[in-house]
Amino acid sequence: MSLLAAAASMLGIAPVLSPMGGLHAAELKVLAGGSMTGVLTELGPQFERASGHKLVIHFDTAPNLIKLATSGEPFDLGIVPIDVFKDGAARAKFGPPIEVARVGYGVAVRAGAPKPDVGTVDAFKKTLLDAKSITFLPASAAGAYILKVFERIGIDEAMKAKTKAQTAPGQIVPAVINGDAEIAVFVNNLLTAPGVEIVGPFPPELQQELVFPAAVATDTKEAAAAKAFIDYLTSPAAASAIRAKGMTPR
Known part of the structure; x- marks a missing residue:
């Protein structure tokens, strides 16, 4: 052979x-x-x-x-x-x-930063509303689902002012590392990277796999x-x- x-x-x-x-x-x-x-x-x-x-x-x-x-x-x-x-x-x-x-969805912050609670729908909602800024890729399949989640829990309008939209998946983690955004929300595999830490997955009621x-x-x-x-x-x-x-x- x-x-x-x-x-x-x-x-x-x-x-x-x-x-x-x-x-x-x-x-x-x-x-x-x-x-x-x-x-x-x-x-x-x-x-x-x-x-x-x-x-x-x-x-x-x-x-x-x-x-x-x-x-x-x-x-x-x-x-x-x-x-x-x-x-x-x-x-x-x-x-x-x-x-x-x-792959499922999760929330990440810069490595070493305080880890907010995202374990329940109420905690997840509060964490996002309390955040100064969030980042993800709206113009994607994952982003479309995230936008639906925001709408579902009634924070879609509030998130518009906080969102630092990215144009490519590879820009999400760097935006958190360099301080452009406080929190990243996206699919878990792209949030598993040096410099950031996954706080946790979306609450079970809001979780879905892409x-x-x-x-x-x-x-x-x-x-x-x-x-x-x-x-x-x-x-x-x-x-x-x-x-x-x-x-x-x-």
């Missing part, structure tokens, strides 16, 4: 996908949710080494991913927030979705390679890496 085939076997990837097995090496254009950055940055290169395929991953927010999926520009698969599949035009661009990972399914693009010419990547992401070998990045594998 070749070294490449052996690596593929260890990673749970069918050895027949190896270019050395007679198939060409594909370049896969992947649309991915920003919250999957940590997972795919680790697992993507492993898949490339084992399969011989190359991944070109574009990370973005749900609204932008919907625009990209429906733009007519070619892509091969998506690993995107479930909200993308709720858009009819975008959904038509994908085959059957398979869940890869999910699901990330994967699906092959309906118009792809690289369906076999795209499916192989999805198979790897849903394999036991990938599950431990997904869990280590603060998400729950399927």
Whole structure:
């Protein structure tokens, strides 16, 4: 068995996908949710080494991913927030979705700062109303849910004046570290970082998990390679890496 085939076997990837097995090496254009950055940055290169395929991953927010999926520009698969599949035009661009990972919501403060109470709905509400400023990414699937939570508990208007809106997931933690915002609210895996500490999850009554399914693009010419990547992401070998990045594998 070749070294490449052996690596593929260890990673749970069918050895027949190896270019050395007679198939060409594909370049896969992947649309991915920003919250999957940590997972795919680790697992993507492993898949490339084992399969011989190359991944070109574009990370973005749900609204932008919907625009990209429906733009007519070619892509091969998506690993995107479930909200993308709720858009009819975008959904038509994908085959059957398979869940890869999910993650809940939490609250974080700068490391060493006092940790407010978020254990109940009333405490969570008071903490946000007492905060001088909060930060998250409103223009995203996670942000859309957070805005619904604010509306549900009657603080949506008050939060507008306190919100330091970010334009990319990677800006949330730095905003808390450098003092631009007192509190961050977002999905837990993106709040698990040096310099900040998670105070706790959203109260059970307000908690919801953001699901990330994967699906092959309906118009792809690289369906076999795209499916192989999805198979790897849903394999036991990938599950431990997904869990280590603060998400729950399927």
